[in-house]
Amino acid sequence: MDLQTAEFREAQAKIWSQAFSFANCAALKCAVKLGIADAIDNHDKKALTLSELTEELSIKPSKSPFLQRLMRQLVNAGFFTEAKQLRDDNKDGRTTTAYALTPVSRLLLKNEQWNLRGIVLTMLDPAELKAWSVLNDWFKNDDPTAFQTAHEKNYWDYTAENTQHCQIFEDAMANDSVLVSKLLVTEYKFLFEGLTSLIDLGGSTGTIAKALAKSFPNLKCTVFDLPHVVANLESTKNLEFVGGDMFEKLPPSNAILLKWILHDWNDEDCVKILKNCKKAIQEKGNGGKVIIIDTVVYSQKNEKELVDLQISMDMAMVINFAAKERTEEEWEHLIREAGFSGHKIFPMYDFRSIIEVYP
Numbered sequence: 001m002d003l004q005t006a007e008f009r010e011a012q013a014k015i016w017s018q019a020f021s022f023a024n025c026a027a028l029k030c031a032v033k034l035g036i037a038d039a040i041d042n043h044d045k046k047a048l049t050l051s052e053l054t055e056e057l058s059i060k061p062s063k064s065p066f067l068q069r070l071m072r073q074l075v076n077a078g079f080f081t082e083a084k085q086l087r088d089d090n091k092d093g094r095t096t097t098a099y100a101l102t103p104v105s106r107l108l109l110k111n112e113q114w115n116l117r118g119i120v121l122t123m124l125d126p127a128e129l130k131a132w133s134v135l136n137d138w139f140k141n142d143d144p145t146a147f148q149t150a151h152e153k154n155y156w157d158y159t160a161e162n163t164q165h166c167q168i169f170e171d172a173m174a175n176d177s178v179l180v181s182k183l184l185v186t187e188y189k190f191l192f193e194g195l196t197s198l199i200d201l202g203g204s205t206g207t208i209a210k211a212l213a214k215s216f217p218n219l220k221c222t223v224f225d226l227p228h229v230v231a232n233l234e235s236t237k238n239l240e241f242v243g244g245d246m247f248e249k250l251p252p253s254n255a256i257l258l259k260w261i262l263h264d265w266n267d268e269d270c271v272k273i274l275k276n277c278k279k280a281i282q283e284k285g286n287g288g289k290v291i292i293i294d295t296v297v298y299s300q301k302n303e304k305e306l307v308d309l310q311i312s313m314d315m316a317m318v319i320n321f322a323a324k325e326r327t328e329e330e331w332e333h334l335i336r337e338a339g340f341s342g343h344k345i346f347p348m349y350d351f352r353s354i355i356e357v358y359p
């Protein structure tokens with residue numbers, strides 16, 4: 001390769017910057033663990049100088065110059081912003097740098113309803129990173145997943161034993177369900193109008209089903225999840241919790257919602273689940289539908305950041321579950337294999353889509 005060409009320089013810069021791309025992830029996680037966003041937000045001025053930040057975070061003064069370097073990394077990555085402000089102690093107009101929040105770091109605040117702290121902490125947890133780090137070994141061994149290679153147990157057994165790790169992520173998923181519920185009962189209300197009964201399959205502790213039951217008082221909502229997940233959860237007028245296995249027979253229902261379910265499973269298992277859904281819908285009578293909320297890879301083709309995220313989430317599914325996020329063609333194939341007659345895709349504002357599937 002000719003060292004003088006732009007092509008060489010660009011290729012070299014790409015590899016160097018990718019090899020260091022972990023630095024932004026690690027700095028982000030450090031910011032969450034230190035509570036930098038909350039320290040800034042809790043301050044009257046909503047902006048902190050380095051010495052104020054050092055004090056607020058109870059960092060040793062000897063480490064303050066290194067905190068400044070961390071803040072430079074975080075500002076450069078767009079997590080925080082910096083502005084010059086007049087020094088309190090200086091009468092000759094000298095300025096100092098103060099750090100403030102950006103819309104991105106607002107999503108790291110503890111009291112922000114839509115915060116993504118749980119996602120940062122679980123995706124960058126050492127257990128998760130260890131699974132990514134053995135990917136090359138997994139390609140050469142017979143383990144079902146890279147997670148299994150890293151931990152000698154599957155993701156479910158690991159999370160069941162490491163309850164703190166599990167709790168942070170489940171809280172984050174429940175938070176996400178509050179956000180999605182709001183969209184479902186407003187922007188996507190039309191999907192549920194006229195339905196008489198709905199099962200939220202793998203609906204966990206019922207965040208979405210509760211919101212649907214409240215907005216549609218005539219809709220009988222059922223959360224169907226593994227028995228230990230729904231044990232002791234209280235049913236109300238038009239909401240009930242049923243424990244069971246989605247690979248077995250499902251109760252008859254007019255509609256079935258599958259949010260963040262099918263991406264956990266390979267095609268063969270997904271076809272089994274979808275066929276069970278079809279039977280349950282047909283037992284109820286004519287019409288009905290399955291509503292899938294999941295990623296459609298490349299759905300937002302023009303938004304590179306969203307496509308990058310969809311492809312990275314697909315790799316996370318490979319590593320943790322040997323499963324997948326699917327392209328539109330892959331969804332079409334799955335839906336046809338399960339015997340459904342048609343579908344319609346509604347891309348959501350984020351990286352996910354809603355897929356309405358007709359029996």
Ligand SMILES: C[S@@+](CC[C@H](N)C(=O)[O-])C[C@H]1O[C@@H](n2cnc3c(N)ncnc32)[C@H](O)[C@@H]1O
Pocket residue numbers: 173174177201202203204224225226229244245246247258259260261264
């Ligand atoms: C990724 S979580 C999704 C939870 C919820 N739908 C959401 O979007 O937040 C997958 C859910 O599937 C449930 N699940 C896994 N295997 C199941 C099975 N065989 N039968 C019923 N539910 C199952 C899990 O307990 C979990 O609640």
Ligand SMILES: COc1cc(-c2oc3cc(O)cc(O)c3c(=O)c2O)cc(OC)c1OC
Pocket residue numbers: 159166169170260264313316317320
């Ligand atoms: C939505 O994106 C991801 C979901 C999971 C994930 O995590 C779980 C954790 C539990 O304690 C119980 C569960 O049933 C599940 C899931 O079913 C499930 O899909 C994991 C991820 O990465 C590790 C996800 O992000 C890509």
